Amino acid sequence: MKIAAITDIGSCRQENQDNYCAQQLAGGTAWGIVCDGMGGVNGGRIAARIATDTMQQYFARHMKALQPGMEKTFIMRGFDITNRAVYEKSTSDPEMQGMGTTGVCAYASRGMAHVVHAGDSRAYLFHAGGLRQITRDHSMVQQLVDSGQITREQAAVHPQKNLITRALGVSANIVPEYNRCEIEEGDILLLCTDGLTNMVADDDIAQVLREVPFFDATSILVDRALQAGGQDNITVLLMGVEATEVNNG
Secondary structure (H helix, E strand, C coil): CEEEEEEECCCCCCCCCEEEEEEEEHHHEEEEEEEEEECCCCHHHHHHHHHHHHHHHHHHHHHHHCCCCCHHHHHHHHHHHHHHHHHHHHHHCHHHCCCEECEEEEEEECCEEEEEEECCCEEEEEECCEEEECCCCCEHHHHHHHCCCCCHHHHHCCCCCCCECCCECCCCCCCCEEEEEECCCCCEEEEECHHHHCCCCHHHHHHHHHHCCHHHHHHHHHHHHHHCCCCCCEEEEEEECCHHHHHHC
């Protein structure tokens, strides 16, 4: 796997409350997480940092014990531990009360991507020139779309589109959502915060991934979001599948 990532404060925010972490592992595997914090003066920034740090520690400590076929259990357990870490900070520090963070985490191995998320930070699969959203936003507006009350087009401009229904650290227990998809040589996994997807349409993201070299694409995507207004922090993480991993896998 090859990895490229970038985060930017955007044009309208006082601080960057996004965070990310990604690592290449032995045997052509990799993992990454993107978080968009919320709450308090510094609460969102700290919640996102705790989440990325906790997930990094979890992979470092437990990765060697991961057995094939147990990926879902493994990544869901990591999210549960991460949620508890953020929640414990939120409830033990009065200044951090009510903080939380979105989270989207992907583990890529043996021709499969395992994705777990809470909130509206997204995972996409770029395959054969097309872009497909893997995750489903945990948001009030997505619920309205799912129930047929509004269209996807109306959702994009809805005044309450940033109200999320799930997040890490808001309660002691979390019900994250798990998805998986096949990946092959040339595919790219995109993890990102809504600072990208609220500003840049999926078709435009796909065009960048088709036309721009892998390691340049992150900064180009951020530039597109800034040109569109940059109303939020922007984080883009790309994980590209290379030929040798598929052959060896």
